[in-house]
Amino acid sequence: MSLIDALGRLEAVRTGRAQPAATVRHRHLSDRPLVLVPLTTAGEAGAPLGALVGTDRDAPRLLVVPQPRDRDLRFAFLAELADAVLPYIDSYAGEVEAAERTETDPETGKRVKVEAELCADAPQLIVPSRGGIELVRLLGRSMRFRRTAEQDPETPHPAPPRVPLLGRWLTHYGERARVPGSSLLLALTDLLSRHWATGQSGLEDQHLGALLAWIDPPDGMTGAQAALRAELARDADGQLLCPPAGPATDPAFDNRLLAPAIERYDRARTALAAAEDGLEADGRLAALAAAEREIRALVERVTRPTWDAVWRGLDLLRALPEGAHVEERWTRDRWSFTGHRDRVLAGEPPQPRRDDAVTAAHKLAAREREQARLDAQEALDDPLVMAERRLAGEAFTGEVTEVVMAYSEGKRPSPRPLVTVRTEDRPHLAERAKVYRSLGGRPQTAEFVGYEPCPDGALIVLRITDKMGRGKEPEPGSVPEKGEHVCFTLFEHEQRGGAKLPEPERTPWTHGGPPGEPGPEPADPVTEEDLL
Structure with a gap:
């Protein structure tokens, strides 16, 4: 923690209100961002329970998985998520402009400027907290390798073509979020804590309700009082007044409300499957629909406060003037979006499960370079x-x-x-x-x-x-x-490129050898004699 940050937190404790940690906004905010508030099931990593998604703060789209252990329902949820997200991404892919970019001439090896097509804008995805970014990456990894009926007619559970496509986009956004200064995928808690210093720890700042309570507390309350209420206050049913910002859920919600509702849904579905005639099936179908509506109402109950809190946080951020170098970093995000769009249109395969040594080194060097550039530009802007x-x-x-x-x-x-x-x-x-x-x-x-x-x-x-x-x-x-x-x-304003790395086909043996070559011989198998 820097001295300025420590002073800001101490001043926040003294005044009872978060103190500005920046005079300008250091990240780009789209005029029409796509907000995603995901919710996962306790006990299984990445098992979706529901989500609110959309660009209209007054009309979010609710997606729910009535039984998260049912993989067919989970796959249907992913298809609905693709229906909600891909049209938003496609709306930015068509409008382009001519721009210059620097490339390496394959014949001379020199850096030359060429004219290329650049998307005029890029879609921006906002999630409530850092856990949402990790879930986006996890969903992308689980979706981009799904087989479709066109790819493999004999696959037992073919996915709609839009599901692996969304997986590729979510993977790209998750990887881009690791680049310092990128604004394609943002966690609102990180964004707010970058611009305001609160009187609580950085870990506590990951609670969106507590963070907003420090920045904009209700009348008659200090930030500490409002944050404590946001973290602990419960209603007469024992439910949190400010539910977690996801993707995790509150155990009291899971045990007292969600689990009984899912159990009623399972009983209704079992009864429907055992119906012997049409009249009986109609009655049990109505009971199943009622059980599903109950689960949808519960999911909306715990996600809607977070949805409203995200838009409230965006309003606070929009009140700050944009930094001078923000547009330059957003242009690099647009190049990243355009490049992935071109790879998808060219029919290239999805991102690999694991990068080769040269690609991983390139990514690491780029992130280090972007971090140094971001630190310099934020200081020059603010x-x-x-x-x-x-x-x-x-x-x-x-x-x-x-x-x-x-x-x-x-x-x-x-x-x-x-x-x-x-x-x-x-x-x-x-x-x-x-x-x-x-x-x-x-x-x-x-x-x-x-x-x-x-x-x-x-x-x-x-x-x-x-x-x-x-x-x-x-x-x-x-x-x-x-x-x-x-x-x-004393620090440079522009970062220099690092050492030139070899081509992937010239990867040294110390780093796994060229891609596609057989790996080292496996070790001898473990036998009973090897164990005491």
């Missing part, structure tokens, strides 16, 4: 985040007190002005260390020359080394002027 970096000695701000023009040595001298900055910060500067400032959206580099203490801080002398034009005199505005307030960082 003075409150930059203050955290300043306290850590990774940046400093101050007033320019002197500018002395100097030039490099050589046949063609270039401007190398010396800039003196008075600052109260204490940056961790080493000899000839490089520092950076944002100049028109691009990083300008300077070199640390000297340090001199003064009564109100310190004087730091820097040598500007680039972004001054090609002439003998610097271009106007490229050199700080006396009296100007400047901010320099």
Whole structure:
């Protein structure tokens, strides 16, 4: 936990209300996001019980599995989920625009710019908490390998074609959620806790009701009081007034309401199967429908408060202005969406169960690079985040007190002005260390020359080394002027690419060898003599 975050949490405890941890919104929010509030059954990982899904806050679509142990009903639920999600995704796949992207020329190996098709926007999926993201990944993994009747006419339980297609999209969204700064799939609890510091722990922030209670408590209550009520308060039937944000359910709900309702549903279904004539079957069919309606009402009862809380949290986030670099990161999300759309249209197979060594290394390097880029961009967009970096000695701000023009040595001298900055910060500067400032959206580099203490801080002398034009005199505005307030960082604003990795077919034997090659010989089988 950083010092700024700790101070924010202490201030939240003192005032009884969450404190801003950011002055701008650091993630993109779509004008029409798809909200998914999933619910799973206790005792079996990933067994769906129901969900609320949709883009209209006043008219969500309710999906329910009356008997989660019945795989046919679970598969029907997944087909309904595909019917709700895929049209939303397809609505963004058709509208495109021309854009430039950088690719590697296969002949020369150089990076060149080519014109490509880019989707004008991308679908955004919002889930209540981090557990929802894990469930999306789990559903994607379980759905994308389902066989359809077209693929295998003899498969015992063929899936509708839309089910494995949705599995591929959910897998892509789940993988993209692991990329720092991505906004295709967002957990609202992570989003809110990034922008507000509450008086509770990070683990407690995963309770959506308690988190919103700190950020926007009811009149006459402090954040701590409202959060305690959201976590523990129950009605006369012993049910939570603020049900969990999913995908898990409350044990009291499972034991007192859900289990008896499912048991009545099972009895009604068994009785219907044992009916001997049509008249008797009609009566028992009505009883089965009533039992199913009861389960649907129970699922809606525990998911609707979370659904309303998600939209309430989105309203709070929309009140914040968007950060300057958010659109740039959303453009990378659009490229990701467009690339997966093209792979689906080209008929490529689904994502593998396990990445090969080169692909896994590429993903890890990309996530590390995006994390460093996100940290830098959030600091450049937000003075409150930059203050955290300043306290850590990774940046400093101050007033320019002197500018002395100097030039490099050589046949063609270039401007190398010396800039003196008075600052109260204490940056961790080493000899000839490089520092950076944002100049028109691009990083300008300077070199640390000297340090001199003064009564109100310190004087730091820097040598500007680039972004001054090609002439003998610097271009106007490229050199700080006396009296100007400047901010320099010790971290780079743009991240460089890592080491080049081999092609998959040249994977070394230490990492499993090329894909498709036989693996190492299995160990000798364990026999009775090997055990005591």
